[in-house]
Amino acid sequence: xxxxxxxxxxxxxxxxxxxxxxxxxxxxxxxxxxxxxxxxxxxxxxxxxxxxxxxxxxxxxxxxxxxxxxxxxxxxxxxxxxxxxxxxxxxxxxxxxxxxxxxxxxxxxxxxxxxxxxxxxxxxxxxxxxxxxxxxxxxxxxxxxxxxxxxxxxxxxxxxxxxxxxxxxxxxxxxxxxxxxxxxxxxxxxxxxxxxxxxxxxxxxxxxxxxxxxxxxxxxxxxxxxxxxxxxxxxxxxxxxxxxxxxxxxxxxxxxxxxxxxxxxxxxxxxxxxxxxxxxxxxxxxxxxxxxxxxxxxxxxxxxxxxxxxxxxxxxxxxxxxxxxxxxxxxxxxxxxxxxxxxxxxxxxxxxxxxxxxxxxxxxxxxxxxxxxxxxxxxxxxxxxx
Amino acid sequence: xxxxxxxxxxxxxxxxxxxxxxxxxxxxxxxxxxxxxxxxxxxxxxxxxxxxxxxxxxxxxxxxxxxxxxxxxxxxxxxxxxxxxxxxxxxxxxxxxxxxxxxxxxxxxxxxxxxxxxxxxxxxxxxxxxxxxxxxxxxxxxxxxxxxxxxxxxxxxxxxxxxxxxxxxxxxxxxxxxxxxxxxxxxxxxxxxxxxxxxxxxxxxxxxxxxxxxxxxxxxxxxxxxxxxxxxxxxxxxxxxxxxxxxxxxxxxxxxxxxxxxxxxxxxxxxxxxxxxxxxxxxxxxxxxxxxxxxxxxxxxxxxxxxxxxxxxxxxxxxxxxxxxxxxxxxxxxxxxxxxxxxxxxxxxxx
Numbered sequence: 001x002x003x004x005x006x007x008x009x010x011x012x013x014x015x016x017x018x019x020x021x022x023x024x025x026x027x028x029x030x031x032x033x034x035x036x037x038x039x040x041x042x043x044x045x046x047x048x049x050x051x052x053x054x055x056x057x058x059x060x061x062x063x064x065x066x067x068x069x070x071x072x073x074x075x076x077x078x079x080x081x082x083x084x085x086x087x088x089x090x091x092x093x094x095x096x097x098x099x100x101x102x103x104x105x106x107x108x109x110x111x112x113x114x115x116x117x118x119x120x121x122x123x124x125x126x127x128x129x130x131x132x133x134x135x136x137x138x139x140x141x142x143x144x145x146x147x148x149x150x151x152x153x154x155x156x157x158x159x160x161x162x163x164x165x166x167x168x169x170x171x172x173x174x175x176x177x178x179x180x181x182x183x184x185x186x187x188x189x190x191x192x193x194x195x196x197x198x199x200x201x202x203x204x205x206x207x208x209x210x211x212x213x214x215x216x217x218x219x220x221x222x223x224x225x226x227x228x229x230x231x232x233x234x235x236x237x238x239x240x241x242x243x244x245x246x247x248x249x250x251x252x253x254x255x256x257x258x259x260x261x262x263x264x265x266x267x268x269x270x271x272x273x274x275x276x277x278x279x280x281x282x283x284x285x286x287x288x289x290x291x292x293x294x295x296x297x298x299x300x301x302x303x304x305x306x307x308x309x310x311x312x313x314x315x316x317x318x319x320x321x322x323x324x325x326x327x328x329x330x331x332x333x334x335x336x337x338x339x340x341x342x343x344x345x346x347x348x349x350x351x352x353x354x355x356x357x358x359x360x361x362x363x364x365x366x367x368x369x370x371x372x373x374x375x376x377x378x379x380x381x382x383x384x385x386x
Numbered sequence: 387x388x389x390x391x392x393x394x395x396x397x398x399x400x401x402x403x404x405x406x407x408x409x410x411x412x413x414x415x416x417x418x419x420x421x422x423x424x425x426x427x428x429x430x431x432x433x434x435x436x437x438x439x440x441x442x443x444x445x446x447x448x449x450x451x452x453x454x455x456x457x458x459x460x461x462x463x464x465x466x467x468x469x470x471x472x473x474x475x476x477x478x479x480x481x482x483x484x485x486x487x488x489x490x491x492x493x494x495x496x497x498x499x500x501x502x503x504x505x506x507x508x509x510x511x512x513x514x515x516x517x518x519x520x521x522x523x524x525x526x527x528x529x530x531x532x533x534x535x536x537x538x539x540x541x542x543x544x545x546x547x548x549x550x551x552x553x554x555x556x557x558x559x560x561x562x563x564x565x566x567x568x569x570x571x572x573x574x575x576x577x578x579x580x581x582x583x584x585x586x587x588x589x590x591x592x593x594x595x596x597x598x599x600x601x602x603x604x605x606x607x608x609x610x611x612x613x614x615x616x617x618x619x620x621x622x623x624x625x626x627x628x629x630x631x632x633x634x635x636x637x638x639x640x641x642x643x644x645x646x647x648x649x650x651x652x653x654x655x656x657x658x659x660x661x662x663x664x665x666x667x668x669x670x671x672x673x674x675x676x677x678x679x680x681x682x683x684x685x686x687x688x689x690x691x692x693x694x695x696x697x698x699x700x701x702x703x704x705x706x707x708x709x710x711x712x713x714x715x716x717x718x719x720x721x722x723x724x725x726x727x728x729x730x731x732x733x734x735x736x737x
Contacts, residue, residue, distance in 0.1 A: 002483045002485050003482065003483035003484065003485075024513055025512070055445075056439050056445035056446060057438070057439050057440055057445075057467065057508075058439060058440075058445050059445075060512070061508070061512065062508060062509070062512045062516070063438060063440040063505065063506070063508035063509045064438060064440075064467055064468070064509050064721070064722075065509075065512075066467075067509050067622075067625050067721065067722040067723075067726055067727065068509065068510065068511045068512070068625050070622045070623070070624055070625060070726075070727075071624045071625065071626075075622050076622065076623055076624050077621060077622075077623070077636070077637070077640060078621060078622065079619070079620050079621060079622070080622040080727065081466060081468070081472060081475075081476065082466055082467045082468055083464065083465070083466055083467075084439075084448070084465055084466065084467040085464055085465050086446055086449060092464050095464075096464060096476060099476075099479050099480055099483070100479055102483055103479045103480070103482035103483055104482065105479060105482065119512075125445050126445055238462070239462050239463060239464055240460045240461065240462060240463070241452060241457050241460055241461060241462075241463040242457055242458060242459075242460040242461075243452060243453045243456070243457050243458055244449055244450055244452070244453055245453060246458055248458065255458075255459060255460050256460035259459065259460050260460075263462075371446065371449050372449075374449075375449075
């Protein structure tokens with residue numbers, strides 16, 4: 001463990017939806033923050049600093065919106081930091097907030113992440129064509145589909161692997177009242193026949209566009225001891241980044257992801273992740289990223305992640321439940337999606353995950369990635385003090 | 387707190403970089419900062435940068451800038467959508483954990499491609515204030531008017547600030563304006579945004595800055611005379627200009643007190659993009675111009691690469707401490723309209 005002990009004291013999130021027209025951006029983040037404070041049984045005055053994260057400012061059309069949000073998040077007179085590390089931002093924001101406690105500088109930090117996609121058009125914001133740079137006019141799916149094809153070619157995975165991930169996550173989402181997509185009628189057949197968007201990714205295998213926010217209160221050892229609520233201890237955190245361009249890059253099994261997991265496990269004292277971690281919330285915006293990240297994270301050997309999916313090992317009652325909340329495939333307020341993974345992992349080890357709780361979860365992984373599969377943020381949280 | 391010092395610093399700034407993108411501006415500055423330390427990207431414990439997508443007009447502008455660092459094999463890295471001074475704070479926090487000894491901080495930004503004063507109005511409440519498009523200069527003018535109306539400060543005091551900064555700029559190779567001038571000459575210029583004249587406002591600048599931080603003995607190995615960070619803190623205020631007293635800087639006052647500013651400083655580098663803001667900051671910091679050299683570099687009034695200028699203040703203060711021009715320095719960075727968010731850092735040479 002790096003620095004002093006830190007623990008998640010409380011979590012909160014909004015009901016993720018396509019359009020939250022009843023609230024402003026300020027109202028949205030305030031809602032999640034208030035729920036996290038209530039869960040931690042704390043008040044705004046108990047917070048020493050605020051760390052906020054979101055994906056590109058062009059997704060809402062507000063430059064550095066943390067300035068406008070200072071009042072909505074009770075940050076006036078306090079330090080406020082804004083993190084932005086592409087899609088991994090919700091994860092990195094959680095890690096940076098944890099650093100403030102681990103360094104001994106603050107006792108209790110409020111961390112928030114959000115996206116209000118209905119304010120603008122993310123696909124457009126991602127597709128601005130700059131002179132002398134490669135145009136990317138098909139949004140994130142257009143970028144990631146060839147990587148998925150590369151995975152299928154290398155691993156010889158059966159083509160229904162992606163459908164099975166999508167079905168599992170959407171059924172899990174039915175147990176999560178905050179999930180955006182609730183599709184009780186969903187079937188494997190329905191997923192397999194949904195429109196093909198970017199070969200081999202079909203519509204039902206993609207994440208939705210959501211408005212939503214997530215928040216956590218992270219505290220020091222004394223604050224955790226003083227809390228009457230269950231807490232999630234931070235056993236390890238890690239951040240790794242690699243370049244956009246580079247002949248040596250493997251976008252299917254990125255170097256940065258492998259290094260990040262190795263650093264994380266070393267800090268958390270984990271040598272056998274599959275057996276020492278009880279469940280995982282992994283950033284899977286397109287179904288095929290579940291088997292790919294299982295390998296990148298060391299839960300499966302290279303080329304075999306799909307077997308865990310086919311065997312049902314990642315189901316809620318499997319050996320390693322993955323995305324018990326329904327994952328990014330069921331809710332995607334982009335900037336918040338990474339923090340939701342971290343927050344859901346914390347709730348699992350606190351025993352507060354509700355209907356999608358994994359029985360006796362003692363240690364859980366939260367994972368986020370971003371950019372062109374080049375930014376990684378992870379943490380391991382546990383029920384026991386590290 | 388674990389002692390952490392600035393061991394190296396480099397910057398580049400100019401009026402307009404037509405032929406280089408952000409990565410190309412940053413690359414030589416990174417090299418210039420790393421070279422004297424002998425460190426490579428791979429030796430650094432934690433890397434963190436500051437920039438804004440809205441300057442590049444592109445989502446994920448920092449992603450391509452990371453290529454300038456050469457993060458291969460991959461590195462431990464993060465980014466703030468803030469001035470580089472706040473990235474430096476994040477690196478300082480990370481160094482407090484004790485398991486790593488070095489950090490690399492960088493910031494970059496090109497203000498020249500757009501209309502920066504209008505671009506900055508996108509920082510305002512998008513529902514109630516932003517649609518009116520109050521630009522950054524007009525908001526600063528409202529603040530200046532409030533200051534002139536409130537107490538014994540007059541236009542002459544603003545001109546005195548400008549004359550001093552322009553004189554100081556003589557020794558700064560990155561300054562876009564530098565001249566020997568006096569208050570009477572400056573006050574003869576026409577008003578631009580009443581009560582501000584053009585020279586009360588910052589120039590439009592493109593640039594990048596890089597700082598290398600190191601902890602404890604590692605800092606003594608890497609630099610002959612490290613500039614030790616004795617205290618650092620930042621605070622934010624509400625944004626609505628109608629709901630705060632614009633003539634004072636409450637957040638600077640809290641940050642200064644927590645960073646240990648005590649009136650003793652041989653020099654101070656203040657991130658005041660408008661002349662009247664220097665006066666507000668000096669008051670909030672409790673510094674006296676008779677005993678403290680204010681903005682020996684010329685400050686943001688002579689070079690103002692947005693997202694970079696705050697980190698430059700820390701770098702410039704550290705450079706002077708390391709060069710023996712002072713024993714103790716105060717550096718300040720700001721963000722948001724009318725000094726909404728402020729960071730204060732105290733730097734000292736070894737006793």
